[in-house]
Amino acid sequence: MTDTTHAPGRSLRRISSTLYEIPTETRPDMRVPARVYADRRLLEQISSDRSLEQLMNVATLPGAVDAVYAMPDAHEGYGFPVGGVAAFRTSDGIISPGGVGYDINCGVRLLVSPLRAHEISPRIEDIVHQLSRSIPAGAGRESRFEMSDAELDRVFTEGCRYLVERGMATDHDLAHTESDGCLSGACPDGVSQRARDRGRRQLGTMGSGNHFVEVERVERIFDPAAAEALGLEEDRVALLIHTGSRGLGHQVCTDYVKRMDRAMERHGITLPDRQLACAPFSSEEGQAYFGAMVAAANYAWCNRQMITHVAREVFRQELGSDADLTLVYDVAHNIAKVEQHGGREVCVHRKGATRAFGPSHPETPAAYRHVGQPVLIPGSMGTGSHVLVGRDGALELSFGSACHGAGRRMSRGQARRMQHGGEVRRELTDKGIVVRCPSLKELAEEAPHAYKDVDHVVDVVERAGIAHKVARLGVMGVVKG
Amino acid sequence: MCPEKASTSIDEERGHEYVDHTSEMTIRVRAPSLAEVIGEATRAFVALVPDRSRGAVGRDEREFRLEAPDRAALLADWLNELVYLGEGECWLPVDVEVTTLGEASVLIRGRPMSLTEPFVSVKAATLHGVCVRETPRGLEAEVTLDL
Numbered sequence: 001m002t003d004t005t006h007a008p009g010r011s012l013r014r015i016s017s018t019l020y021e022i023p024t025e026t027r028p029d030m031r032v033p034a035r036v037y038a039d040r041r042l043l044e045q046i047s048s049d050r051s052l053e054q055l056m057n058v059a060t061l062p063g064a065v066d067a068v069y070a071m072p073d074a075h076e077g078y079g080f081p082v083g084g085v086a087a088f089r090t091s092d093g094i095i096s097p098g099g100v101g102y103d104i105n106c107g108v109r110l111l112v113s114p115l116r117a118h119e120i121s122p123r124i125e126d127i128v129h130q131l132s133r134s135i136p137a138g139a140g141r142e143s144r145f146e147m148s149d150a151e152l153d154r155v156f157t158e159g160c161r162y163l164v165e166r167g168m169a170t171d172h173d174l175a176h177t178e179s180d181g182c183l184s185g186a187c188p189d190g191v192s193q194r195a196r197d198r199g200r201r202q203l204g205t206m207g208s209g210n211h212f213v214e215v216e217r218v219e220r221i222f223d224p225a226a227a228e229a230l231g232l233e234e235d236r237v238a239l240l241i242h243t244g245s246r247g248l249g250h251q252v253c254t255d256y257v258k259r260m261d262r263a264m265e266r267h268g269i270t271l272p273d274r275q276l277a278c279a280p281f282s283s284e285e286g287q288a289y290f291g292a293m294v295a296a297a298n299y300a301w302c303n304r305q306m307i308t309h310v311a312r313e314v315f316r317q318e319l320g321s322d323a324d325l326t327l328v329y330d331v332a333h334n335i336a337k338v339e340q341h342g343g344r345e346v347c348v349h350r351k352g353a354t355r356a357f358g359p360s361h362p363e364t365p366a367a368y369r370h371v372g373q374p375v376l377i378p379g380s381m382g383t384g385s386h387v388l389v390g391r392d393g394a395l396e397l398s399f400g401s402a403c404h405g406a407g408r409r410m411s412r413g414q415a416r417r418m419q420h421g422g423e424v425r426r427e428l429t430d431k432g433i434v435v436r437c438p439s440l441k442e443l444a445e446e447a448p449h450a451y452k453d454v455d456h457v458v459d460v461v462e463r464a465g466i467a468h469k470v471a472r473l474g475v476m477g478v479v480k481g
Numbered sequence: 482m483c484p485e486k487a488s489t490s491i492d493e494e495r496g497h498e499y500v501d502h503t504s505e506m507t508i509r510v511r512a513p514s515l516a517e518v519i520g521e522a523t524r525a526f527v528a529l530v531p532d533r534s535r536g537a538v539g540r541d542e543r544e545f546r547l548e549a550p551d552r553a554a555l556l557a558d559w560l561n562e563l564v565y566l567g568e569g570e571c572w573l574p575v576d577v578e579v580t581t582l583g584e585a586s587v588l589i590r591g592r593p594m595s596l597t598e599p600f601v602s603v604k605a606a607t608l609h610g611v612c613v614r615e616t617p618r619g620l621e622a623e624v625t626l627d628l
Contacts, residue, residue: 049503051503257607411504
């Protein structure tokens with residue numbers, strides 16, 4: 001084991017008002033520097049837990065290129081910090097299941113309706129109620145769409161394309177989803193029976209924790225031209241969906257962390273944290289994990305698409321056929337993808353980080369080629385969310401990656417000790433926000449004070465040149481997982 | 482996510498507690514032997530199941546034989562078994578009888594509590610900081626759960 005007792009805070013060098021660096025020489029096992037996008041205030045919050053030490057640990061992994069990055073919403077995770085980005089050469093670098101996380105392709109999608117907030121305000125209670133009845137959330141609520149093994153295989157390999165055939169997605173949806181809602185290279189055989197069993201009845205479900213479906217109102221436009229390209233206008237009603245690959249993804253990660261942990265010695269890799277278990281990308285274990293992770297990522301896109309299908313039904317039932325929800329974009333924020341950066345093929349791990357490609361990138365969807373790929377940043381419950389677009393400079397700055405949310409700043413236990421769930425509910429209700437949550441305990445754990453200030457986090461991302469602010473969304477109703 | 486009831490009970494020799502973590506939760510366990518560490522960790526895990534999901538004590542006893550490269554991995558493997566059983570089969574043990582078969586090898590018999598709904602709040606037991614270490618009074622173990 002490597003000595004990780006070096007105090008990372010003391011090694012931090014200020015590069016600019018939004019970038020700090022821990023140099024490679026800080027620890028003998030670091031291969032590249034560790035860089036943190038933050039201003040002084042956020043850096044203080046990020047330094048209050050073990051995020052920086054975890055980021056330095058990531059910098060020790062074989063094949064790391066340029067630098068590893070923490071986004072301004074970073075906080076302590078397990079292995080990788082949440083809000084961490086790292087790229088490893090596919091030729092001789094690693095892939096790490098812990099660097100993607102258990103909720104493979106956890107992500108966010110934004111839909112917009114033609115309706116104005118005042119047109120749905122009188123019905124908001126009913127709409128939120130129907131969404132909570134129709135979209136299973138929390139423990140024990142299973143999907144109405146149970147999948148056979150053969151159907152799951154099609155989900156794994158075809159992603160959202162399969163749902164077009166099933167009448168639950170449109171070509172427009174595919175064109176407005178990261179990677180068209182389907183990564184290639186899925187290996188269904190690499191997904192264990194246990195993973196299939198956990199995921200079989202969970203497509204179209206939200207899960208628990210910080211997952212949600214929120215009815216939003218476009219509160220403020222920062223960039224009218226970009227907003228127009230994205231179909232956003234002030235006061236328009238929107239829907240934000242945050243969930244991932246559910247038990248299926250969790251089990252895929254568990255299976256491969258265990259498999260790689262057992263293979264470390266054979267590959268001659270030593271780690272400062274066992275959860276960073278990894279294997280060379282090109283090895284049998286590396287390729288097997290990549291194939292299973294792709295399958296789980298495609299499952300997650302289908303999950304958000306099926307929730308979209310149900311939400312569209314609810315909007316039509318409650319508000320009529322004029323209330324159709326159009327997909328603006330869907331982004332992953334827990335994923336490993338093979339990309340080209342600096343003329344090299346690398347496997348970029350984004351763990352609690354959102355891809356943020358600029359207008360010139362070929363993978364930016366055609367509809368957004370002139371503005372940049374939409375970057376969706378949900379805030380904490382009740383505080384609002386942000387829509388940004390990636391900038392071309394992000395490729396150099398962070399392998400084309402931005403933050404993924406506000407980022408926790410205190411534990412669930414601390415949050416519960418600070419405020420009772422009933423009080424959180426009252427405060428949200430006083431702001432006119434309709435809330436549906438399985439328990440007050442979970443409401444307390446997800447209270448706004450448990451998170452960093454999302455406006456501040458997003459400002460740092462913009463000032464750093466990674467992404468550009470387009471609009472801010474205000475919350476009208478929340479269905480919590 | 483913490484247990485609904487204050488089930489934390491630990492002293493220098495025995496018991497379990499939940500340690501704060503920014504986004505996850507660490508379980509710390511103390512017990513005189515590996516078998517009792519497994520038993521205590523099982524109680525700590527099952528205490529996370531909300532009251533509304535708890536059913537009657539059942540008869541569907543099960544037996545598990547686990548072997549891992551070391552004791553820490555064994556502990557994580559067992560908790561991941563519980564994650565799967567709670568979510569995939571609505572089965573969790575109210576009590577376990579653990580027989581040590583080797584340095585990192587155990588036989589576990591569990592008497593079940595039926596769950597009225599799948600327990601989905603824990604995604605996995607991670608290997609982050611997982612340990613089973615000797616102390617002057619026995620063993621102390623830590624494992625971080627992804628919530």
